[in-house]
Amino acid sequence: xxxxxxxxxxxxxxxxxxxxxxxxxxxxxxxxxxxxxxxxxxxxxxxxxxxxxxxxxxxxxxxxxxxxxxxxxxxxxxxxxxxxxxxxxxxxxxxxxxxxxxxxxxxxxxxxxxxxxxxxxxxxxxxxxxxxxxxxxxxxxxxxxxxxxxxxxxxxxxxxxxxxxxxxxxxxxxxxxxxxxxxxxxxxxxxxxxxxxxxxxxxxxxxxxxxxxxxxxxxxxxxxxxxxxxxxxxxxxxxxxxxxxxxxxxxxxxxxxxxxxxxxxxxxxxxxxxxxxxxxxxxxxxxxxxxxxxxxxxxxxxxxxxxx
Numbered sequence: 486x487x488x489x490x491x492x493x494x495x496x497x498x499x500x501x502x503x504x505x506x507x508x509x510x511x512x513x514x515x516x517x518x519x520x521x522x523x524x525x526x527x528x529x530x531x532x533x534x535x536x537x538x539x540x541x542x543x544x545x546x547x548x549x550x551x552x553x554x555x556x557x558x559x560x561x562x563x564x565x566x567x568x569x570x571x572x573x574x575x576x577x578x579x580x581x582x583x584x585x586x587x588x589x590x591x592x593x594x595x596x597x598x599x600x601x602x603x604x605x606x607x608x609x610x611x612x613x614x615x616x617x618x619x620x621x622x623x624x625x626x627x628x629x630x631x632x633x634x635x636x637x638x639x640x641x642x643x644x645x646x647x648x649x650x651x652x653x654x655x656x657x658x659x660x661x662x663x664x665x666x667x668x669x670x671x672x673x674x675x676x677x678x679x680x681x682x683x684x685x686x687x688x689x690x691x692x693x694x695x696x697x698x699x700x701x702x703x704x705x706x707x708x709x710x711x712x713x714x715x716x717x718x719x720x721x722x723x724x725x726x727x728x729x730x731x732x733x734x735x736x737x738x739x740x741x742x743x744x745x746x747x748x749x750x751x752x753x754x755x756x757x758x759x760x761x762x763x764x765x766x767x768x769x770x771x772x773x774x775x776x777x778x779x780x781x782x783x784x785x786x787x788x789x790x791x792x793x
Contacts, residue, residue, distance in 0.1 A: 501681040505718075508787075509777075511770035516743040519772050520751040522554035522582060523743075528754040529556045531584070533668070534615050535753065536561030538594055538654055539622035541568050544674070544719045544745055548620065549575050551746030554582035555754065559613055563594040563605065563622075588613070596623055596650035606657040616661045617668040618753045622719070623650035624674060629685035640688045647692035651699060659703075663710050668756045672749070673700045675716040677766065697789055701762040713758060718766040720745040740768065763787035 506512055518524055530552055539545045540562035549560050553575045560575055562568065572589050579587050590612060592605035609616060625646035627639035651673055662669055678686060679693040696716055703714035720740040748767040752760075759778050764787045781787060 502677045505677055505680050506766060506768050508766070509769040509773040511773055512768045513744055513770060514739050514768070515741045516747045517770075519770075520747040521743075522551045522747050522750055526751070528751065530750055530754050531556040531558065533557040533617050533753065534559035534561075534613060534666075535618040535620070536563060536592070536609065536616060536658070537620040537622050538563035538596070538650075539624060540564050541571055542622070542624070543742060545622050546571060546574070547720075547742035547746035548622075548749045549746075550578040551743075551750040552753065553578035553584070553587055555750045556582060556584040557587055557750075558585075559588045559590070559615070561590050561592055561609060561613075561616075563592045565593065565595050567591060567593075594654075596646050596653065599653055602653050602657045606661060609658070610661050610665075615665040615667075616658065617666045618670045618672065619654070619658050619662055620672045620674065620749070621651045621654045622674045623647055623654065626689045629683060629689075631685050632687055635685070635688070643688040643692050647689070648695055648699070651696055655699075655703065659707065659712070663707065663712060668753070669711045669713055670753065670756060671700070671703060671712060671714040672753075673697075673703075673714065673716045674719050675700075675764065677718045677721070679718075679764075694789070697764055701788065704762040708761060713756060713761055715760045715763050715765060717749070717752075718764070718768075719749075720767055744768070764789075 518526065520526060533552065535552055535557055537545050537548050540549055541564045549562060552560055562571060568591065572591065575589050576586050579585065590609065592608060593601060594605045595601045623646050625643045627635065627643055655671065659671070662671065673696050675696040676693040678690040679697050681690065683690060700714045700716040703712060745767055748771065751771055752765070759782050
């Protein structure tokens with residue numbers, strides 16, 4: 486039986502995503518010794534002050550717990566409502582890693598509400614007076630449906646959260662990050678979807694494409710002030726957000742939270758200037774990626790370009 490046009494496009498999208506995933510010879514779906522915060526990886530995040538928005542989601546929870554296991558001293562939870570269970574999980578993770586209990590600060594952030602983001606930035610400045618790493622984990626994924634069949638409010642809400650939310654987060658927190666941060670690192674959450682064309686995903690995948698470019702512009706505007714900004718594909722996990730992806734693609738959403746959190750903590754354990762403006766995927770093998778630094782910089786790779 487011949488493939489339908491839609492099935493063919495889905496097949497092509499999968500092949501494109503695999504090409505990006507296979508940038509390193511070794512790829513992962515679960516954590517591994519070089520990054521495992523439950524082991525003795527030879528690096529840590531001691532003394533780091535970090536904040537992630539969307540801290541209560543699958544990606545956010547994994548990241549803050551990994552930073553705690555790696556010894557971060559200040560952990561900011563950007564959430565829409567109080568999350569006492571997450572606070573307890575973060576403190577337990579620090580104990581699991583053999584580190585002192587970190588300062589855990591809940592910041593009530595609604596990415597639809599600019600005032601809440603400004604208030605959170607003021608709170609963090611007042612209570613911490615510092616910030617090393619800011620992870621903008623903004624995300625909304627509407628159902629994958631063709632343009633004419635989709636809900637207009639859902640379509641545009643993806644732009645409001647994924648683009649405007651990332652912009653508002655940067656606008657509110659960059660002054661503190663630049664003024665009082667040691668690492669001055671901004672990580673924008675993007676997606677493998679930024680590189681592919683999946684039928685029905687024009688809203689989500691276009692916004693994630695724009696997020697990658699946004700990180701490049703942050704470097705253009707503030708690199709001379711010491712900012713380090715790059716974008717990351719956080720995971721292929723069946724989170725609540727990802728359930729809107731067509732069910733036929735769910736079999737590929739098999740990354741573990743441990744891979745996600747440990748990769749973020751590894752990259753945040755030290756400032757890596759050569760990543761400026763680049764795209765990184767958590768499934769890549771980190772030692773292999775680090776070994777290719779010279780090649781990547783010389784080629785100015787891992788950035789969007791038009792081939793002519």
